[in-house]
Ligand code: ADP
Ligand code: ZN
């Protein structure tokens with residue numbers, strides 16, 4: 136069963152918001168600084184020397200003042216006659232004495248009035264202190280502005296390149312730390328922890344691996360929906376191994392300018408090599424590890440490709456014994472470039488699914504440590520009521536419950552607090568998340584139970600391995616079928632039974648709920664495609680006879696190739712009508728088969744639905760138990776190889 140709408144998968148965490156662009160008034164800073172400095176320059180001569188401004192006298196005024204006995208001192212500068220002095224009332228004056236006139240006559244005149252005369256050498260300069268003050272006052276604004284400018288630019292590193300010709304500013308985009316997180320902090324996910332424990336061991340004893348000539352893991356890709364604790368697990372690996380943790384968000388590499396991201400990748404790995412053994416963690420690797428465009432394609436992203444290529448060559452470049460392990464996380468593995476997944480790169484993948492009931496309980500317990508719970512709080516019940524919640528949702532739930540209690544001024548959390556918190560998160564988080572309403576959960580259980588029962592009831596269909604109503608990606612639930620043997624040839628009975636298994640989800644909805652739903656859209660599309668190939672390509676229609684119109688390979692234009700009604704159709708209009716009729720007949724027959732089977736085993740259907748609602752994930756053997764059938768065994772097909780991929784066929 137799949138979701139109807141296909142919203143873009145939400146990112147792990149909100150994409151880091153770009154730093155705010157520098158304010159526009161920044162560009163006025165320089166002119167302002169210059170004006171200010173000029174202003175100060177002109178203002179300074181007046182302030183120099185301090186005290187009240189001296190009176191400016193003309194030479195004749197000076198003479199008359201001398202004669203009137205109002206001058207007490209005068210100091211004459213040697214060559215240019217600039218003079219200053221003090222009146223008898225204590226205030227200062229300046230004047231210029233014409234050099235030609237500064238002869239003995241003037242001196243006599245001054246002496247007669249008892250004026251103290253000093254002669255100074257020219258270029259009398261203000262004291263050193265005053266000079267320094269001048270310079271500080273003039274340069275100060277410039278220094279201030281420069282400091283201010285740099286602060287602003289740092290906030291907008293990368294974006295303002297070019298504004299001042301600062302190209303390729305290499306801001307560090309990664310954080311280095313030594314996390315204290317341990318596996319204890321990650322509740323549940325024992326399988327994932329076991330898988331990744333190998334990395335911890337390698338980081339602790341890289342030389343042991345080197346001596347044994349073993350190649351240690353280089354890259355581990357963690358795949359799972361947002362909030363399932365991928366980042367947490369990566370930090371726990373670093374914490375357990377007691378090594379530095381260099382983390383970066385994939386989108387942090389990708390810049391507007393080609394080459395910047397690649398330079399950053401180089402920096403990151405240079406730093407990691409310096410600190411080895413170390414963990415490099417690339418969060419949201421899909422932001423840079425998306426499929427590279429085909430050569431010559433329009434709209435390729437040069438910068439991202441260069442960054443990705445650099446990452447790949449860095450991963451190839453370091454010696455396996457260096458002690459650097461690259462961990463990466465993504466919630467969209469399907470968009471990753473296949474080159475990233477090749478051996479020697481992220482060759483190990485750890486799937487981190489949404490937590491199961493037991494894991495949800497463990498996570499809740501973990502996040503209720505240090506919170507006082509009322510006696511009526513049953514975390515098992517809370518876990519049961521929160522299918523589809525991720526670890527982050529559950530952490531949030533525990534916190535919301537505590538907030539509710541705090542608002543009511545209580546220090547113990549009650550069951551009602553948890554209920555209210557859950558409802559709030561349910562309402563708030565449904566958009567774009569996997570959280571299901573109870574009625575939806577029931578519909579998903581009915582749908583998947585239908586797939587599972589019909590698969591188990593038909594002898595040729597692949598046996599049921601697992602049924603789950605835990606959402607994963609776009610799928611709201613899934614029925615996994617494991618073929619007993621790897622088949623190279625499919626008989627008509629197998630194909631027909633596969634069709635009825637595919638249609639059984641919808642059949643169960645019709646049987647048990649009285650109406651279909653949007654959840655069957657994907658099933659219907661797949662069944663219709665299979666039925667179409669049975670008729671057109673495999674010659675399985677008596678009405679059409681032994682003809683085959685093979686699927687014309689990859690289409691030039693998406694959606695045009697081989698589709699009924701397409702322009703390149705190799706058969707007549709009337710044949711198309713015949714094919715359509717036959718496809719619809721096959722599908723109807725398959726659906727009838729499923730409906731009949733489910734109607735006869737109505738009791739089993741209801742029991743399986745209840746079991747699914749209770750446990751969420753049900754093992755295939757439980758399905759056969761409910762039906763009272765023996766579970767198909769491998770040895771029924773002697774000498775057969777077991778199917779290599781567990782996810783081979785899924786009833787969706
Ligand atoms: P992801 O990187 O997968 O999106 P995070 O690692 O950022 O998820 O998880 C977000 C938060 O959810 C964590 O900080 C932690 O509080 C909580 N959380 C998620 N999974 C677990 C878990 N298994 N045990 C305890 N807490 C968890
Ligand atoms: Zn389905």
Ligand code: MG
Nearest residue numbers: 147365366418
């Ligand atoms: Mg994360």
